[in-house]
Amino acid sequence: MRRSLFLLASLASACCANPATAAAPSAAAPSALAHPQAWPAAHSPATLTDPATEARITQLMRRMTLAEKVGQTIVADIGSIAPADLRRYPIGALLAGGNSGPYGDDRAPAARWVQAIRAYRAAARARPGQQHVPIPLLFGIDAVHGNNNIPGATIFPHNIGLGAAHDPALAGRIAAATAQEVAAIGADWTFAPTLAVPRNLRWGRSYEGFGETPALVASYAAPVTLGIQGRLVAGQPLAPGHVAGTAKHFIGDGGTAGGHDQGDARLDEATLVRVHAQGYPPAIDAGILGVMVSFSSWNGVRDIANRSLLTTVLKGRMGFEGLVVGDWNAQGDVPGCKTTDCPAAYLAGVDMLMAPDSWKALLANTVAEVRAGIIPMARLNDAVRRVLRVKMKLRRFTGGAARPLTGRLDLLGAPAHRALAREAVRESLVLLKNDGALPLKPGERVLVAGDGADSIAKLCGGWTISWQGTGNSNADFPHGRSVFAGLRAALGKVGGTAILSPSGTAPGQFDAAVVVYGENPYAEFQGDIDTLEFQPGRKTDLALLRRLRARGLKVISVFISGRPLWTNPELNASDAFVAAFLPGSQGGAGIADVLVDGPAGQPRWDFTGRLSFSWPSRPDVVAHLAPLFPVGYGLSYAHPARVGQLSVAGAAKAPPIDPTRYFADGHVGRGWRLSTHGAVTLTRVDAGRQENGREARWTGQGSIVIDGDTVDLTREATGDMMLAVEYRLVAPPKGAVTLGMGCG
Numbered sequence: 218m219r220r221s222l223f224l225l226a227s228l229a230s231a232c233c234a235n236p237a238t239a240a241a242p243s244a245a246a247p248s249a250l251a252h253p254q255a256w257p258a259a260h261s262p263a264t265l266t267d268p269a270t271e272a273r274i275t276q277l278m279r280r281m282t283l284a285e286k287v288g289q290t291i292v293a294d295i296g297s298i299a300p301a302d303l304r305r306y307p308i309g310a311l312l313a314g315g316n317s318g319p320y321g322d323d324r325a326p327a328a329r330w331v332q333a334i335r336a337y338r339a340a341a342r343a344r345p346g347q348q349h350v351p352i353p354l355l356f357g358i359d360a361v362h363g364n365n366n367i368p369g370a371t372i373f374p375h376n377i378g379l380g381a382a383h384d385p386a387l388a389g390r391i392a393a394a395t396a397q398e399v400a401a402i403g404a405d406w407t408f409a410p411t412l413a414v415p416r417n418l419r420w421g422r423s424y425e426g427f428g429e430t431p432a433l434v435a436s437y438a439a440p441v442t443l444g445i446q447g448r449l450v451a452g453q454p455l456a457p458g459h460v461a462g463t464a465k466h467f468i469g470d471g472g473t474a475g476g477h478d479q480g481d482a483r484l485d486e487a488t489l490v491r492v493h494a495q496g497y498p499p500a501i502d503a504g505i506l507g508v509m510v511s512f513s514s515w516n517g518v519r520d521i522a523n524r525s526l527l528t529t530v531l532k533g534r535m536g537f538e539g540l541v542v543g544d545w546n547a548q549g550d551v552p553g554c555k556t557t558d559c560p561a562a563y564l565a566g567v568d569m570l571m572a573p574d575s576w577k578a579l580l581a582n583t584v585a586e587v588r589a590g591i592i593p594m595a596r597l598n599d600a601v602r603r604v605l606r607v608k609m610k611l612r613r614f615t616g617g618a619a620r621p622l623t624g625r626l627d628l629l630g631a632p633a634h635r636a637l638a639r640e641a642v643r644e645s646l647v648l649l650k651n652d653g654a655l656p657l658k659p660g661e662r663v664l665v666a667g668d669g670a671d672s673i674a675k676l677c678g679g680w681t682i683s684w685q686g687t688g689n690s691n692a693d694f695p696h697g698r699s700v701f702a703g704l705r706a707a708l709g710k711v712g713g714t715a716i717l718s719p720s721g722t723a724p725g726q727f728d729a730a731v732v733v734y735g736e737n738p739y740a741e742f743q744g745d746i747d748t749l750e751f752q753p754g755r756k757t758d759l760a761l762l763r764r765l766r767a768r769g770l771k772v773i774s775v776f777i778s779g780r781p782l783w784t785n786p787e788l789n790a791s792d793a794f795v796a797a798f799l800p801g802s803q804g805g806a807g808i809a810d811v812l813v814d815g816p817a818g819q820p821r822w823d824f825t826g827r828l829s830f831s832w833p834s835r836p837d838v839v840a841h842l843a844p845l846f847p848v849g850y851g852l853s854y855a856h857p858a859r860v861g862q863l864s865v866a867g868a869a870k871a872p873p874i875d876p877t878r879y880f881a882d883g884h885v886g887r888g889w890r891l892s893t894h895g896a897v898t899l900t901r902v903d904a905g906r907q908e909n910g911r912e913a914r915w916t917g918q919g920s921i922v923i924d925g926d927t928v929d930l931t932r933e934a935t936g937d938m939m940l941a942v943e944y945r946l947v948a949p950p951k952g953a954v955t956l957g958m959g960c961g
């Protein structure tokens with residue numbers, strides 16, 4: 218008997234943890250009780266709730282069944298609902314999550330999006346038995362830096378770059394362009410703007426925030442809201458080309474302990490208000506139609522179950538009259554709730570639960586809970602009214618004058634939008650150091666190195682085509698340009714040359730090397746880190762900078778990242794250092810605009826970007842407590858300054874443990890052990906490369922185990938969690954083979 222299989226190159230996962238054990242709200246936790254007078258007052262404009270519209274809503278609600286009402290309070294994800302379902306279930310809203318594309322194709326072209334959204338809308342209209350005019354679906358998408366899920370859309374800089382531009386009006390114009398690209402596919406709702414005030418750069422969502430200063434974030438809230446929605450007019454729907462916005466994530470998402478995504482903000486009320494709430498009043502005053510509740514907790518109580526925050530403060534003190542939506546299955550984190558069953562969230566004041574794959578059972582359970590009086594009818598009616606208010610602002614209840622921009626695919630990546638993105642790139646770049654290496658001069662020969670030299674995906678970061686922004690190639694950005702392509706074009710115009718050599722080994726004489734490197738794309742909790750050090754224990758880019766310097770070249774770092782990181786060694790090894798953040802698909806063109814002189818040997822554009830987050834002086838200290846470069850820092854050609862040698866004390870000796878990679882490239886991940894038990898042997902084997910796999914051979918009962926210290930995978934468990942194993946079967950097994958993952 219021979220049972221054998223190859224365990225190939227990678228074994229990775231996101232799995233396994235005890236369910237979250239958040240403290241239950243109780244009288245003993247007064248620190249999670251918000252007091253309205255401590256919060257800034259605001260008010261949705263009267264144009265959101267005019268009497269005529271309210272009367273129409275009342276009439277409409279009289280004709281709705283209980284299930285139809287509950288259906289208006291649920292948003293399902295297109296990955297888990299088909300148009301046919303909408304003929305049967307009265308679900309009122311859909312979203313396309315980060316990895317959900319039309320017809321199961323997450324890289325579908327724009328035309329397929331238009332087709333799918335039309336099919337969903339038609340199915341909802343055609344649902345039999347409706348005793349009222351069909352209520353249009355809301356269709357939401359995360360258009361957080363352009364309509365970023367759609368191939369060919371303009372990918373703008375992430376918010377961190379727009380914050381560095383210190384130009385709220387520009388962000389407003391970008392929001393308006395993005396709204397048009399959203400409307401072009403037939404969607405009418407975006408989960409933006411993010412008004413988080415990230416206070417710990419270890420948080421993987423730092424780049425979604427405009428900056429670490431409450432006043433800066435607040436200054437972006439109204440212009441961006443108005444860009445997305447336009448100005449509300451009483452009794453009128455939004456002007457064509459505008460869609461509904463969603464301020465998120467209410468509240469304290471950027472203030473969690475340790476910068477943990479979906480974590481716990483352990484803060485007194487005054488700090489929560491002073492630091493984390495400041496963006497909401499201006500967004501509400503500007504008429505924002507949606508607010509998304511944060512996954513996170515405040516002093517141990519999940520925001521989505523905190524009535525004092527959602528009802529007393531947001532709807533009461535702040536007078537928000539729009540729709541309060543939950544986050545992705547976040548109701549499942551509430552003690553006593555399941556993703557399919559959570560009266561506590563409705564009772565706290567949520568008007569719509571995001572139930573991507575849990576919508577069907579949630580509908581049935583919620584109907585039963587309203588019938589049983591667990592959720593009062595008045596509460597349900599309030600929720601439905603708020604949803605309908607938003608829908609009426611998006612017009613089209615009577616079939617007529619529908620969405621004029623739907624199908625206008627010429628708007629996706631339109632030249633004017635690309636020009637706007639390029640302008641934003643130029644404004645967002647922050648020059649941290651320049652010892653005369655920049656600008657690049659006419660006629661210079663420039664080596665373009667680093668793993669980001671020819672990668673547009675790296676410039677775009679997370680929330681780009683896919684949720685994590687991974688798996689994208691330059692071909693996915695038909696209108697994009699890498700830094701190499703941008704430099705080649707710009708240098709070519711002034712008699713210079715750019716040579717691409719990611720490894721920096723191209724032979725020949727060069728005047729300078731531009732090295733493009735930094736973080737690889739990530740989103741949400743997958744971007745959480747334990748240290749602010751760039752490449753801890755494994756400084757391959759530093760080695761590249763040093764090699765190029767040893768060749769006698771001026772070395773210019775173009776650092777691509779979702780946040781400032783501790784880069785003292787890299788700063789020391791560079792003659793110039795540009796923080797480019799995540800500039801998007803026009804990054805290459807915009808970077809070249811500022812880096813390369815014009816024909817007269819004068820800069821065409823100077824650096825105007827200034828940090829909106831502190832740059833850390835140490836890997837282990839919250840950046841704003843010990844900044845190397847404070848908020849507002851940024852050099853320019855007009856105002857140079859010297860940066861001396863920086864301390865490199867505190868660099869890690871070894872790379873940190875990755876809790877989600879167990880076996881890769883023939884090695885067990887750091888912190889993990891591989892062992893065999895019983896009648897099984899393991900030998901090294903080639904699986905595409907030399908000895909990068911293991912062959913297992915069973916002669917009887919036996920197991921192979923990879924284990925290590927306890928790791929916390931709670932956050933992975935709320936996302937797309939899977940255990941991934943690559944294997945090749947050498948001979949079919951004669952007995953049962955089990956593959957699993959577990960705790961303990």
Ligand code: BGC
Binds near residue numbers: 314315408741
């Ligand atoms: C994120 C939100 C996003 C939603 C829908 C959640 O996981 O936290 O920011 O809007 O998913 O994709």
Ligand code: BGC
Binds near residue numbers: 317684935
């Ligand atoms: C979805 C994202 C969502 C995330 C939540 C992913 O599967 O695509 O939109 O934000 O799960 O963790």
